[in-house]
Amino acid sequence: MSERLIIVGGVAAGASAAAKARRMNEALEIVIFEAGPYPSFANCGLPYYVGGEITEREQLFVVDPALFGNRLAVDLRLNTRVTGIDRANSQVTFTDAEGVPGTLGYDRLVLATGTEPLVPPVPGIDGDTIFTCRTVPDVDAISARLTSVTEGGADRPEILIIGGGFIGLECAEQLIGRGCRVTLVELAPQVMGPLDPEMAWPLEEALTAAGGTVITGDAVQAIEHSDGRSVAILGSGRKLPFAFAVLGTGVRPNVALARAAGLELGTTGALRVDSQQRTSDPAIYAAGDNAEAVFLPTGTPVNIPLAWPANKQGRVAGCNAALDLAGAPADDPLRLRSTAINGTSIVRVCGMNAGGTGLTEKQATQLGRTVAVVYLGGPHHASYYPGAKPMMIKLIYDPADGLVLGAQAYGEGIDKRLDVFSVAIRGGLTVEDLEELDLTYAPPFGNAKDAAVLAGFAGANARRGIAPGLAPMDYLEGRGLDDATVVLDVRSAREFDEDPLEGAKNIPVDELRQRLDEVPKGRPLVVVCASGQRSHLAQQLLRHHGFQDVRNLYGGYRLLSQLHRMAG
């Protein structure tokens, strides 16, 4: 009798585990218990189906369920909910599609139970005008509701999005695209929590520019349903009537089964696993959003629910479980290992993209870790080639050894710059290494001097001590500035007159050598231009002319303006 691998969950991690286990072991019996009606569906595509960008429902099904049987020889049991793990007897209990309970023994178990939604404990939140967007039945329900609302005469229905993470933002974009009046409410002071606030804010601006309303730092405290109308009441007292709402208030690892079975959880609340994705029970593996991972920039445990790490961990778990049952030793060279993840992510909202990889400044602060920061803006491809659009990079590195720790970006073409930084973190590269990267360049694709490389220049020059920078947030909040500090704006007189920087003295960079006597001696200087490039030259010029304490405002007046708009 062949040995049996049971996998609980059949979407990203679970399906990957099954496929890899089969490729590693033909003799194995593989059973997947999937609580929902569809295996391996395109969760990341759900908002785009709501919005009609993905037109065919079938496109959401990445793998035909029949293939699990024919191709992978996997016994896929849909609509089957695992209700318990009996570790003593190596079996799971479950309720099948017809509601009939059963038990099945396992030789190895992979838990790929994903997440459960964090539903805020708000009166009325269980109303039938409130949807999640996590499954195909969810988006079927949203689509049906949208159709009934618009057919009912509301050509621009009011939609409430509760939560400003990936799902909330993507649904907001898509429902605006369908002509809805969308209001997004986020409890935190910013949307897209994984990013630093100033790097996420352009998403809010884009949503607003597209006709949406974004309310941050406020929360839905009650929802009233009456006469077929729903109204959300916010903590601020504000009332928002809506035709329907989408809940995107985040998720937590779904570890109920594991906890009940006494498996060890980590500090993040997710399942603790070793590098082979094994839990505290050597017969049980875990992979995906319900499992912890190691965060590459810090070596600390994290739980970051994202599609690719889930797939990757599922592959590792499936491989090792299958090898166990083929009698492979613990150090078999075919075993796969998960070392660490960067948490690389990206989101598009109404024409604006934002994303990040690795450590954020926020996280560094929480960890009490000293990091250095660079902001570097630029066009996404050669500025002289038509269609160049702006992007902004925030690079985070260790000032002691120069190691790249994280990067965030917004604007056009940021996916490839974030990929560059993600690989740089993986490769243990420093800001000095970034100075030498050879990136693809032809005018339609990039820049001879790309912003990703220029960010390396800035970081490396800061480390060399020749180009100290000042973060615009510090500037705005006066950190590191005193009354003696002089702000020198080196933009042209015309730029300065059109859009003056308050409190700054304007000496255009091209006149600076001739007007050095106008620069106050012996006082700390902050130099500013539009982007940080001319002010870098001014900084060097001033240094060589005996000015000791000169800092360059990273990101320049352009980034400063954004922060001003952000501050309201």
Place this chain on the structure above:
Amino acid sequence: MSERLIIVGGVAAGASAAAKARRMNEALEIVIFEAGPYPSFANCGLPYYVGGEITEREQLFVVDPALFGNRLAVDLRLNTRVTGIDRANSQVTFTDAEGVPGTLGYDRLVLATGTEPLVPPVPGIDGDTIFTCRTVPDVDAISARLTSVTEGGADRPEILIIGGGFIGLECAEQLIGRGCRVTLVELAPQVMGPLDPEMAWPLEEALTAAGGTVITGDAVQAIEHSDGRSVAILGSGRKLPFAFAVLGTGVRPNVALARAAGLELGTTGALRVDSQQRTSDPAIYAAGDNAEAVFLPTGTPVNIPLAWPANKQGRVAGCNAALDLAGAPADDPLRLRSTAINGTSIVRVCGMNAGGTGLTEKQATQLGRTVAVVYLGGPHHASYYPGAKPMMIKLIYDPADGLVLGAQAYGEGIDKRLDVFSVAIRGGLTVEDLEELDLTYAPPFGNAKDAAVLAGFAGANARRGIAPGLAPMDYLEGRGLDDATVVLDVRSAREFDEDPLEGAKNIPVDELRQRLDEVPKGRPLVVVCASGQRSHLAQQLLRHHGFQDVRNLYGGYRLLSQLHRMAG
């Protein structure tokens, strides 16, 4: 009296050297001698101006010449040709814009003389219907000629492009875009020489599909001009009449001055430099297309004329020359160093992109270096999100230690995958590291399992011994196959019937377990599907069922079809 840095050449490397030298040293006198009329222009943009994608001539001028004086305090001498270097007296001789000769002493010299065109010694090639595309005056002349030809009544003039490198390909695309009938003639058997032939060929296919004609393996042997008509006669005897021709037959380092001055040249014919970009004369630096670099994947000297390395090397040379003159010691921490380059490049031709980074298979063969190869195709973003287009990756790695040595790609979205591989090479990553990369993913941007990562899977699994691959070129040419080899096509019966693979036996992967007795025992097997994915599963299945020698055809039938088309 201040010390003087002279820079010969004021475009990419020269302008970068001047700007960096100034930032490092305010006391220095800096003189640029530029032979042409424009400093720091957008050479890479020239073809796009010819084609009208770049509409304003001013856009070609990246830096206003006045800025050299006002901003950088650089004495920019345009239309001034340096005629000699007198090392004994530390001076250069030159002829100024008025043709008046002069001499000027230097304390440090940076040679940024770039390249000179390789003009084949063909009778008639100096005719006035034949243009190069290297300078703004060149494209002015081409534009004027195009206008006069079309105004003369030829609404679809015949244009000859001689040479299929970057310039030739980009000009071909752009002139097709202007409605010309373009014929491109390339001496080598392929266009885009830096790439392996099968990775460059899609460019030819795209050019042809757009109405162009591509002739490879043939050369212009004579050009006859008479009665205002020009005709090229090829080695094959073919005659090609043309209204005008663009020469893109490549370049060589422009080292005439350096050679005459007795500076040491490297094996590549370019100037030998140390990591500080210093030539054999410590007072003379060289940077850009006229200088050698170290090739990162091999550690050997190369001369690869590309915009970004030129800029990068110019920065290094300018920095170190300026530090010399500030009295900095040889090991001053502010000195910059050039370690090595990858030769990352990309080109777009009529909707098809192709590019590469690091070592090619061709180069490996020339060097006698054993490399392993993987081909991996996939959509450029989630296939279920609208607009996904195909791309193909060729990954080259060291089979002994798994180090990524090079990558090439064609299709959509390849710039970011090439950047990923370029950074991976810089970081010393292995194919096993690629398995773990965290790349940006949301449906509009990429894939949960990206082809760049899957290429790592394939390479790592080949190294683990569980998934040996076969390159399609080897398959076509019968390398590693013998009469006993059985080819098993595991596509569906329908796919196979519509487009059968000659000589293959079809057993669809979904029926393979049931039909194992049809697979010949004890014979080498090659498994094939459309892309290489299903055949990978079939390979694993067969291995576990006792078939010892099973290879997976990388890139599958799709790549094989391309190679068939390519073979003509």
